[in-house]
Amino acid sequence: MTAPGPANGWWGADDLSVRFGGNIALDHVSFRAEPGRVSAVVGGDGAGRTTLLRCLAGALAPASGLIRRPGALVTGYLSAGSGTYPDLSVSENLAFRATAYQIPPATAAERGEELLARAGLDRARDRLAGQLSGGMRQKLGVIAAMLHRPDLLVLDEPTTGVDPVSRSDLWWLIARAAAGGAAVVLATSYLDEAERAHTVLVLDAGAELAKGTPEEIVAAMPGTLTVADTRPAGEAGRRAWRREGRWRVWDPADARGNPSADASGNGPADAPGNGQAVRPDLQDAVTVAALARELARAGAAEESR
Amino acid sequence: MTEVPAQAVAVSRAFGPFVAVDQVDLEVRPGEVVGLLGANGAGKTTLIRLLLGLLRPTAGEIRLFGEPPSRRTRRRIGYVPQSLGLYDDLTLEENLAFSAAVFGEGPEAARLPGPLRRYGGTVVGSLPLGIQRTTAFAAALAHRPDLLVLDEPTSGVDPLARARLWETVAGAAAEGAGVLVTTHYMDEAGECDRLVIMAAGRVVARGTAREITGDAHVSVVESGSWAAAFGALEAAGLPVALVGRTLRVPGAAPDAVRRALGALPATVTSAPATLEERFFQLTLASDTTKGHP
Numbered sequence: 001m002t003a004p005g006p007a008n009g010w011w012g013a014d015d016l017s018v019r020f021g022g023n024i025a026l027d028h029v030s031f032r033a034e035p036g037r038v039s040a041v042v043g044g045d046g047a048g049r050t051t052l053l054r055c056l057a058g059a060l061a062p063a064s065g066l067i068r069r070p071g072a073l074v075t076g077y078l079s080a081g082s083g084t085y086p087d088l089s090v091s092e093n094l095a096f097r098a099t100a101y102q103i104p105p106a107t108a109a110e111r112g113e114e115l116l117a118r119a120g121l122d123r124a125r126d127r128l129a130g131q132l133s134g135g136m137r138q139k140l141g142v143i144a145a146m147l148h149r150p151d152l153l154v155l156d157e158p159t160t161g162v163d164p165v166s167r168s169d170l171w172w173l174i175a176r177a178a179a180g181g182a183a184v185v186l187a188t189s190y191l192d193e194a195e196r197a198h199t200v201l202v203l204d205a206g207a208e209l210a211k212g213t214p215e216e217i218v219a220a221m222p223g224t225l226t227v228a229d230t231r232p233a234g235e236a237g238r239r240a241w242r243r244e245g246r247w248r249v250w251d252p253a254d255a256r257g258n259p260s261a262d263a264s265g266n267g268p269a270d271a272p273g274n275g276q277a278v279r280p281d282l283q284d285a286v287t288v289a290a291l292a293r294e295l296a297r298a299g300a301a302e303e304s305r
Numbered sequence: 306m307t308e309v310p311a312q313a314v315a316v317s318r319a320f321g322p323f324v325a326v327d328q329v330d331l332e333v334r335p336g337e338v339v340g341l342l343g344a345n346g347a348g349k350t351t352l353i354r355l356l357l358g359l360l361r362p363t364a365g366e367i368r369l370f371g372e373p374p375s376r377r378t379r380r381r382i383g384y385v386p387q388s389l390g391l392y393d394d395l396t397l398e399e400n401l402a403f404s405a406a407v408f409g410e411g412p413e414a415a416r417l418p419g420p421l422r423r424y425g426g427t428v429v430g431s432l433p434l435g436i437q438r439t440t441a442f443a444a445a446l447a448h449r450p451d452l453l454v455l456d457e458p459t460s461g462v463d464p465l466a467r468a469r470l471w472e473t474v475a476g477a478a479a480e481g482a483g484v485l486v487t488t489h490y491m492d493e494a495g496e497c498d499r500l501v502i503m504a505a506g507r508v509v510a511r512g513t514a515r516e517i518t519g520d521a522h523v524s525v526v527e528s529g530s531w532a533a534a535f536g537a538l539e540a541a542g543l544p545v546a547l548v549g550r551t552l553r554v555p556g557a558a559p560d561a562v563r564r565a566l567g568a569l570p571a572t573v574t575s576a577p578a579t580l581e582e583r584f585f586q587l588t589l590a591s592d593t594t595k596g597h598p
Contacts, residue, residue, distance in 0.1 A: 044434075
């Protein structure tokens with residue numbers, strides 16, 4: 001079912017489940033997007049990000065649970081991979097959207113010009129969308145989705161495969177929409193991007209793996225993390241993964257220590273020595289959550305043998 | 306002397322009047338992972354095609370294992386393109402068998418790595434992207450190449466799967482292969498022994514991430530109302546980026562940022578630039594000095 005308005009300050013989903021035939025695409029997922037904030041939905045291929053975003057945009061009905069979203073005319077949606085019409089020019093794409101969202105042509109032209117200029121697309125306004133580079137096409141897709149200044153802006157992987165310069169333009173557009181009061185939801189597989197969002201939901205195989213502000217997710221990570229120059233032998237090796245040319249080793253049992261160094265790359269110049277504890281960042285915390293789930297599944301499979 | 310897997314010496318490549326690669330020097334030595342970074346249009350893909358022998362340079366020289374690119378050198382290269390280069394309508398097993406046969410390898414080269422075994426009989430097009438990427442790696446590595454060329458190998462993959470793909474790359478390097486890898490994901494630069502940054506066809510920086518970042522700084526703005534601060538900085542024409550509830554302004558000193566904020570209550574500090582921020586400075590600087598279309 002669908003409930004109106006963020007009377008209590010949020011759009012989103014409550015206890016949402018979606019099934020495709022016998023497959024569970026989303027399993028009791030709750031998610032909130034607040035006006036003026038950027039919320040990130042993170043996960044790999046098949047995690048359920050697109051399904052959640054389609055529900056929020058009103059493109060898919062859930063099997064159970066509550067969706068709270070604004071009306072179609074005040075929702076903006078960029079679907080994964082195809083947010084533009086390849087046979088229309090950049091200007092025509094925007095003009096077409098303006099008509100669909102009932103914005104006066106003069107207003108649409110003024111807003112469109114400003115956003116195109118800021119995103120470096122103004123010299124491409126007569127090119128066909130199908131002939132744009134991947135980054136330019138994604139920028140056009142985001143501009144088209146936010147042109148009518150929606151209350152809820154839903155962007156499915158706007159930055160996947162996009163080069164860093166276009167990515168920076170896209171983030172400017174995202175920040176601009178949030179600064180204007182929109183609740184922005186974006187799906188991404190990049191955790192450095194999620195770290196820039198106000199709140200984050202991490203999905204894995206349709207279920208919630210972690211959620212909260214990036215700081216909360218990091219603080220909730222169980223156990224401790226150390227760095228090693230080589231992959232540890234035996235059992236600890238299964239809890240190790242490669243990062244920045246070295247190994248992170250997760251120990252679920254340890255009480256949380258007080259790591260002396262930050263290995264995020266932005267911290268103090270001295271890298272922690274072999275076996276030293278590190279303060280985790282969002283990427284570490286999410287990797288630990290995925291690893292813990294994988295190890296638990298492997299353990300359960302062994303026991304049932 | 307050990308032979309160098311890949312070497313570009315003052316290589317240029319023009320398409321009509323457009324110079325896509327402009328006097329580039331690059332070397333990939335055995336056992337080393339070299340990261341090639343650049344915006345779209347910087348010339349990375351053209352450089353890779355030159356190194357693979359798919360394009361001829363208009364000036365300069367490409368050497369693979371000390372000789373010009375040929376079918377013989379191609380046999381010693383493993384290549385994973387952005388599009389993965391797999392056959393969607395063949396099973397995973399058939400893909401690996403085909404790739405092994407193309408390189409003249411026996412059936413042992415087509416053996417599936419452990420994590421892929423359960424998918425062996427499945428048509429590749431219906432598998433999740435992470436599995437497809439792992440398959441493309443297996444296909445590229447089966448003939449034990451001495452040079453591995455990877456074009457955005459981890460795009461769209463979750464962090465744990467990404468860490469495992471890098472483990473595979475590091476394993477190949479540890480066995481002596483030279484690796485050239487492009488990525489748009491600056492966090493992965495830490496997996497590379499050296500980085501080469503291209504902009505507008507030229508190499509604009511090279512070295513480790515720390516060497517490239519150097520002592521570049523950005524201004525950091527913390528304000529009760531980030532939206533108002535964003536508007537003020539934007540109006541002043543400053544390049545402002547939102548990170549959580551703080552704003553980062555590359556290439557602008559704290560004084561200039563404070564002036565732009567006017568009466569808005571905010572704290573402005575200076576912080577070391579990230580590699581990504583340094584990358585923008587290098588890329589933008591190169592854009593204004595070169596008149597490329």
